[in-house]
Amino acid sequence: MLELKNIAASYSGIKALHDVSLTVQKGEMVALIGANGAGKSTLLNCISGIVKPVSGSIDLEGVNIASVRPWKISQSGLLQVPEGRQILPELTVLENLQLGQTALSGRAPTYTIDQVHDMFPVLHERKSQRAGSLSGGEQQMLAIGRALMGAPRLLLLDEPSLGLAPLLVQKVFDTLQALNKTGLTILLVEQNARQALNVTNRAYVLEQGRIVHEGESRVLSEDPDVLAHYLGLGAQSE
Amino acid sequence: MLAQQILNGLVVGGVYSLFALGFSLVFGIHKILNLAHGAVLMTGAFIGLYSVLLGLPLPVAMILAILGGGLVSVFIEFTAFRPLRNTGESEFGAIISSIGANLIIISIAQKISNTEILRFPFETFPIVIFQIAGIRVSLLQMFMAVMALALMAALMYYLMRTRHGRQVRAVAGNERAAVLLGVNPNIIYFQTFFISGALAGASGVLIGLAFGSIHFMMGEPFLLAAFAICILGGMGSIVGAMVAGLLFGMIQTLSVAYLPTGLTDAIIYSTIFVILIVRPNGLFGKAAAGVLRSQR
Numbered sequence: 001m002l003e004l005k006n007i008a009a010s011y012s013g014i015k016a017l018h019d020v021s022l023t024v025q026k027g028e029m030v031a032l033i034g035a036n037g038a039g040k041s042t043l044l045n046c047i048s049g050i051v052k053p054v055s056g057s058i059d060l061e062g063v064n065i066a067s068v069r070p071w072k073i074s075q076s077g078l079l080q081v082p083e084g085r086q087i088l089p090e091l092t093v094l095e096n097l098q099l100g101q102t103a104l105s106g107r108a109p110t111y112t113i114d115q116v117h118d119m120f121p122v123l124h125e126r127k128s129q130r131a132g133s134l135s136g137g138e139q140q141m142l143a144i145g146r147a148l149m150g151a152p153r154l155l156l157l158d159e160p161s162l163g164l165a166p167l168l169v170q171k172v173f174d175t176l177q178a179l180n181k182t183g184l185t186i187l188l189v190e191q192n193a194r195q196a197l198n199v200t201n202r203a204y205v206l207e208q209g210r211i212v213h214e215g216e217s218r219v220l221s222e223d224p225d226v227l228a229h230y231l232g233l234g235a236q237s238e
Numbered sequence: 239m240l241a242q243q244i245l246n247g248l249v250v251g252g253v254y255s256l257f258a259l260g261f262s263l264v265f266g267i268h269k270i271l272n273l274a275h276g277a278v279l280m281t282g283a284f285i286g287l288y289s290v291l292l293g294l295p296l297p298v299a300m301i302l303a304i305l306g307g308g309l310v311s312v313f314i315e316f317t318a319f320r321p322l323r324n325t326g327e328s329e330f331g332a333i334i335s336s337i338g339a340n341l342i343i344i345s346i347a348q349k350i351s352n353t354e355i356l357r358f359p360f361e362t363f364p365i366v367i368f369q370i371a372g373i374r375v376s377l378l379q380m381f382m383a384v385m386a387l388a389l390m391a392a393l394m395y396y397l398m399r400t401r402h403g404r405q406v407r408a409v410a411g412n413e414r415a416a417v418l419l420g421v422n423p424n425i426i427y428f429q430t431f432f433i434s435g436a437l438a439g440a441s442g443v444l445i446g447l448a449f450g451s452i453h454f455m456m457g458e459p460f461l462l463a464a465f466a467i468c469i470l471g472g473m474g475s476i477v478g479a480m481v482a483g484l485l486f487g488m489i490q491t492l493s494v495a496y497l498p499t500g501l502t503d504a505i506i507y508s509t510i511f512v513i514l515i516v517r518p519n520g521l522f523g524k525a526a527a528g529v530l531r532s533q534r
Contacts (some may be wrong), residue, residue: 069422079418080418089411096403099405100419105420150420
């Protein structure tokens with residue numbers, strides 16, 4: 001469904017990605033893990049069109065989108081839930097969800113507001129509150145719900161667990177897994193490697209702008225190198 | 239007498255609000271200080287005046303001024319701001335390039351008007367005076383008040399109740415997040431500048447009708463006033479611009495009525511100064527300083 005070939009990109013003048021290739025098949029849930037500053041967000045922003053790659057190609061269902069404007073990419077159903085959630089704090093919760101429909105741009109919706117409300121009841125209870133008044137976890141639900149309103153064909157998530165309490169992290173990952181079970185294709189960027197490997201089918205490990213490991217998540221989570229570099233820290237902090 | 243002056247002040251203030259609103263809108267949504275906004279007001283007044291001189295009825299002249307103001311404002315966005323935005327050098331550069339746009343528009347107007355001070359022909363707007371509870375209210379004042387209220391109400395409805403308005407507010411809150419949701423920011427810039435210019439164009443005609451003097455430099459004092467009004471109301475706050483505009487018009491009218499004329503500006507700006515000591519972010523401003531500081 002999504003195929004990146006030999007992507008190189010710079011961010012603020014620094015070369016952030018070298019020769020990255022990555023694929024996501026329809027219906028898959030894929031993780032991209034790596035340390036802070038490995039280039040994960042730059043890669044997502046390349047896919048979303050916010051950062052233009054210096055070289056390489058990005059194909060979405062056979063169409064090269066590497067030079068397409070970011071809002072056009074979103075309107076085609078490739079939706080990103082950005083790092084730090086980026087909800088619009090001055091708008092109400094409901095308005096944030098309605099704003100998510102902008103990305104439909106004539107395509108048929110796949111989730112109604114009622115379905116999103118059923119999935120995240122708190123968004124219904126607080127629908128006329130300022131979105132900025134929600135807690136971090138609720139804001140993450142809102143950011144995911146908002147993306148669903150835009151009928152995603154592929155959902156990109158940048159660090160959805162960032163800054164959330166462990167219980168909420170679990171809830172977010174459960175939700176993503178449930179969405180994936182209903183057929184939604186997901187590319188998940190995470191620093192929380194253990195959790196990410198637990199819920200995904202396949203994974204890529206990004207290190208200093210290069211893919212250093214790739215494979216089935218279950219296999220990677222037992223790889224000695226991955227264990228030492230990415231899961232070791234996780235084990236200590238738990 | 240006092241009630242009369244307060245009414246006069248409110249009417250003038252309404253027009254100030256209308257004009258300052260457009261300035262505040264552009265700053266609040268796009269963080270751009272459009273210093274060519276005064277030239278747009280002048281353009282509106284010129285279009286209105288020349289349309290009337292060509293024999294068109296006033297309502298048509300008003301509509302042409304609104305459209306013309308909107309288009310000039312969009313033209314400024316296309317030529318003075320958009321190229322800078324694409325290079326990522328928008329914050330300080332935009333101030334300079336809008337000063338340039340201002341000068342160019344003023345020079346053109348100076349050429350067209352031959353550096354003359356013009357006015358609408360006598361009785362372009364019928365002179366009708368009503369006496370209501372001892373207060374004199376002219377039909378023109380009523381028209382100005384209704385026009386200002388109607389345009390502000392329409393703007394509020396557009397921003398708060400429509401799908402497009404929601405997208406505008408999204409861009410104001412976080413342009414990048416809005417883009418990721420599929421909002422085309424160029425359309426939003428177009429809309430904001432058009433609305434801002436349309437409000438300035440309407441204000442230009444109203445001011446031309448009320449003050450009876452239209453000339454190529456007429457926008458400058460209003461630009462300064464709009465800047466002061468926006469700071470007083472809180473930079474980027476719509477309600478702030480409305481309230482501060484009314485306040486500005488009132489203080490101005492009252493000080494002209496009761497104090498030596500030379501003191502007017504001193505009174506206005508020292509009042510603003512005192513208010514800002516108490517409320518540094520303006521009457522309705524939240525983290526206005528944060529808006530200015532935030533890097534985009």
